[in-house]
Amino acid sequence: MDAAEDSAEKGSGLKARRDLARKVYAALAKAIPESKAELKYGSVYELLTAVMLSAQATDKSVNAVTGELFRRAQTPEKMLELGEESVRDIVKTVGLANTKARHIIKAAEILISEFKGKVPETIEELVRLPGVGEKTAKVVLNVGFGKGVIAVDTHILRVAHRLGLSQSKTPSGVSKDLEKITPLEFIRNAHHYLLLHGRYTCKAQKPLCGSCPLAALCRHCNDNDQDGKMTQPKSEAASTSFPAHGRERI
DSSP, X not given: OOHHHHHHHHHHHHHHHHHHHHHHHHHHHHHOOOOOOOSOOSSHHHHHHHHHHTTTSOHHHHHHHHHHHHHHOSSHHHHHHXXXXXXXXXXXXXXXXXXXXXHHHHHXXXXXXXXXXXXXXXXXXXXXXTTOOHHHHHHXXXXXXXXXXXXXXXXXXXXXXXXXXXXXXXXXXXXXXXXXXXXXXXXXXXXXXXXXXXHHTSOSSSOOGGGOTTGGGOHHHHHHHHTTOOSSOHHHHTTOOOOTTGGGOO
């Protein structure tokens, strides 16, 4: 295959994935009409702090402590005044509390000294904050600032692979692939659509293929069906739905 043929083949593959992505998002938009973050926050700074706390923890456990935390400290300045010991005491029920409290205080220091107390709006600047990686940065940019980026977790990684939207093995690679093929009208909610679908329908161990709104588009569902091994009986799967809190989960 010469260079021209190789380029044409890659272009054709990209178009096919873009067409597939449009169908996927259109179907998920109907299946999940509400897609908001479940983490409770009142500002972009509070969102950043909540997402930092949510690493390896449930949104429910984070929401259980941020009410008190944000009552006492709504800005980097007030967080710094509160101090690491008090932050640690408030968030002690969340996993890795000691490390997270330290990161929250150090991040507040940097926000004050380098960004005038404001949360920056670029990935490069956000990941300079302790405890903030690409995923956290993209959640903040997407949810907090409305940027057209897609944060990828294990659920989204799984869904992207099963649907054939990306074959990259890393969250960063899948994120880049999805951002390249996601139509502009869906980019704002793409993260939540794919995450909720992966969390409640396209599960790792027992995907509910019998009630999946993407079954006709999904190789995984079709393979299960053809092999006579539909993961979930249709009569049972048909009764499943997104829980109220699930519709608002980061």
